[in-house]
Amino acid sequence: MDNLHLDQHISNQFNADLEHLRTQFLEMGGLVEEQVTDAVRAIETADGALAQKVRDTEKDIDRREVEIDNECTLVLARRQPAASDLRLVLIVTRAVRDLERIGDEANKIAKMAIALNDDGAAPRGYVELRHIASSVLKLVNQSLDAFARFDVETAKAVVRDDSLVDQEYRSAIRELITYMMEDPRSISRVMNILWALRALERIGDHARNIAEHVIYLVHGKDVRHMPFKQLEETIERKNDGRK
Amino acid sequence: MHNTLEQKIPIQSPVEAPPMAPANENRTAPHTSAVDQETAGVPFADNPKFTMRDVCVFYGEKQAVFNVNLDIAENEVIAMIGPSGCGKSTFLRCLNRMNDTIGSCRVTGSIALDGEEIYSSGMDVVSLRARVGMVFQKPNPFPKSIYDNVAYGPKIHGLCNRRVDLDEIVETSLRRAGLWDEVKDRLEAPGTSLSGGQQQRLCIARTIAVSPEVILMDEPCSALDPIATARIEELIAELSRNYTIAIVTHSMQQAARVSHRTAYFHLGRLIEVNPTQKVFTTPDHHLTEAYITGRFG
Numbered sequence: 001m002d003n004l005h006l007d008q009h010i011s012n013q014f015n016a017d018l019e020h021l022r023t024q025f026l027e028m029g030g031l032v033e034e035q036v037t038d039a040v041r042a043i044e045t046a047d048g049a050l051a052q053k054v055r056d057t058e059k060d061i062d063r064r065e066v067e068i069d070n071e072c073t074l075v076l077a078r079r080q081p082a083a084s085d086l087r088l089v090l091i092v093t094r095a096v097r098d099l100e101r102i103g104d105e106a107n108k109i110a111k112m113a114i115a116l117n118d119d120g121a122a123p124r125g126y127v128e129l130r131h132i133a134s135s136v137l138k139l140v141n142q143s144l145d146a147f148a149r150f151d152v153e154t155a156k157a158v159v160r161d162d163s164l165v166d167q168e169y170r171s172a173i174r175e176l177i178t179y180m181m182e183d184p185r186s187i188s189r190v191m192n193i194l195w196a197l198r199a200l201e202r203i204g205d206h207a208r209n210i211a212e213h214v215i216y217l218v219h220g221k222d223v224r225h226m227p228f229k230q231l232e233e234t235i236e237r238k239n240d241g242r243k
Numbered sequence: 244m245h246n247t248l249e250q251k252i253p254i255q256s257p258v259e260a261p262p263m264a265p266a267n268e269n270r271t272a273p274h275t276s277a278v279d280q281e282t283a284g285v286p287f288a289d290n291p292k293f294t295m296r297d298v299c300v301f302y303g304e305k306q307a308v309f310n311v312n313l314d315i316a317e318n319e320v321i322a323m324i325g326p327s328g329c330g331k332s333t334f335l336r337c338l339n340r341m342n343d344t345i346g347s348c349r350v351t352g353s354i355a356l357d358g359e360e361i362y363s364s365g366m367d368v369v370s371l372r373a374r375v376g377m378v379f380q381k382p383n384p385f386p387k388s389i390y391d392n393v394a395y396g397p398k399i400h401g402l403c404n405r406r407v408d409l410d411e412i413v414e415t416s417l418r419r420a421g422l423w424d425e426v427k428d429r430l431e432a433p434g435t436s437l438s439g440g441q442q443q444r445l446c447i448a449r450t451i452a453v454s455p456e457v458i459l460m461d462e463p464c465s466a467l468d469p470i471a472t473a474r475i476e477e478l479i480a481e482l483s484r485n486y487t488i489a490i491v492t493h494s495m496q497q498a499a500r501v502s503h504r505t506a507y508f509h510l511g512r513l514i515e516v517n518p519t520q521k522v523f524t525t526p527d528h529h530l531t532e533a534y535i536t537g538r539f540g
Contacts, residue, residue: 008538009536009537009538010537010538010539011537014537080496081536082495082499082523082524082535082536083523083524083525083526083532083535083536084532084536085536086523086524087524087525219525220524220525221525
């Protein structure tokens with residue numbers, strides 16, 4: 001059976017098309033990761049120039065989303081891909097939208113950084129921001145890693161850990177609300193931190209979406225909108241059936 | 244920044260599959276001798292039209308088909324796909340004993356139509372081939388008129404003798420084959436005067452005229468242009484309401500469009516049978532996946 005070449009299409013051009021799609025996706029992923037990192041640092045260090053750089057890069061991200069979507073359309077039209085190839089193209093169209101939304105949220109965080117520079121630093125919230133940002137950045141990094149290596153275990157960890165981020169976010173909000181009640185003069189400045197926290201929580205959700213897409217790619221099972229336990233069971237069942 | 248690693252989507256390596264239980268408990272399944280490769284997916288059906296167990300086909304000393312176990316359900320369209328030389332056409336020709344016409348060909352195992360063994364000595368092969376009709380790759384109308392092409396079968400099978408009954412059968416068959424409107428005003432014209440697509444529909448009408456239960460199609464659209472192909476595919480969907488259809492095709496897209504289940508053959512073995520949408524999105528077997536994604540052919 002050695003002449004089967006199971007990992008390579010007979011068409012080299014098809015191999016190249018799919019490889020190019022993956023490369024473009026990961027490049028966009030790297031760029032988006034950098035955007036989130038820069039936006040959070042811009043708030044922490046009150047760096048207006050860095051915040052502006054994030055806002056300026058936003059257009060590049062939008063352009064890449066359109067380009068990658070176009071490429072996916074071309075592959076579908078020309079190759080009529082089946083099975084794993086079809087799932088790959090489908091999830092790239094879905095995940096690229098999640099990447100673009102992460103870029104949008106990073107843009108919002110950068111806007112908050114600029115607002116905080118204008119209004120003055122918020123008296124509270126930076127610790128929570130740093131903590132959640134670090135967790136969320138890890139989620140984004142791991143979701144892209146899971147895609148690069150088609151790694152279901154990493155993808156599962158991202159789905160699981162996003163709910164922890166959601167919990168952290170809710171308790172951070174409660175803290176900040178208490179603080180605003182204690183000192184109403186701080187409200188408008190603390191609100192900027194709140195919006196930044198909200199954006200980070202949304203970024204975590206998008207990273208989770210990307211992880212769910214990776215699971216669909218590898219196992220052919222759509223695990224969106226499922227509690228984690230059910231997701232695990234679905235993957236276990238899938239492993240029993242395949243030859 | 245993530246580097247592009249040389250990672251491919253993992254194609255699952257072969258795993259021991261649990262033994263398949265026949266769905267029809269009343270039938271005693273003959274002992275299956277193939278332990279090295281069980282067919283993945285759902286090869287069996289409830290109330291099957293055809294049941295095949297341990298079917299092997301030999302051309303002289305050379306074995307072309309190895310231990311195929313499969314049911315074909317009534318009114319289903321089952322597509323058989325696989326690379327050239329994988330045995331799918333050979334297997335198809337067993338179902339109406341067309342392989343009898345090949346001297347060196349030998350068939351073993353059990354093939355039953357409605358529970359009746361078709362290779363038993365008591366089976367009337369001529370009436371079998373009326374019940375299980377066949378449409379071939381190259382349209383082959385008789386050198387007769389359009390009318391006589393369709394009427395020939397019913398006449399020689401003694402299905403009817405009166406002109407008015409024959410007229411009715413010819414019209415019904417041509418209508419069912421989607422050809423009536425195009426030829427009703429020239430039924431005396433020779434069958435060979437029609438276009439390729441029309442000739443193929445004439446052959447389908449001819450097959451239908453003897454009231455078959457099963458229609459076998461061996462790459463029926465290979466010689467046709469895309470529009471004629473699309474019309475025949477539409478026709479297959481309509482025909483499956485009244486007949487069971489087994490179609491061998493080289494076009495995976497065609498299998499995906501027309502069939503309820505798809506069977507993948509590889510080097511004479513039945514590798515996988517599954518509902519068509521499953522085969523083309525998440526096939527069970529890595530060989531099926533490799534074939535349909537164009538990783539080998």
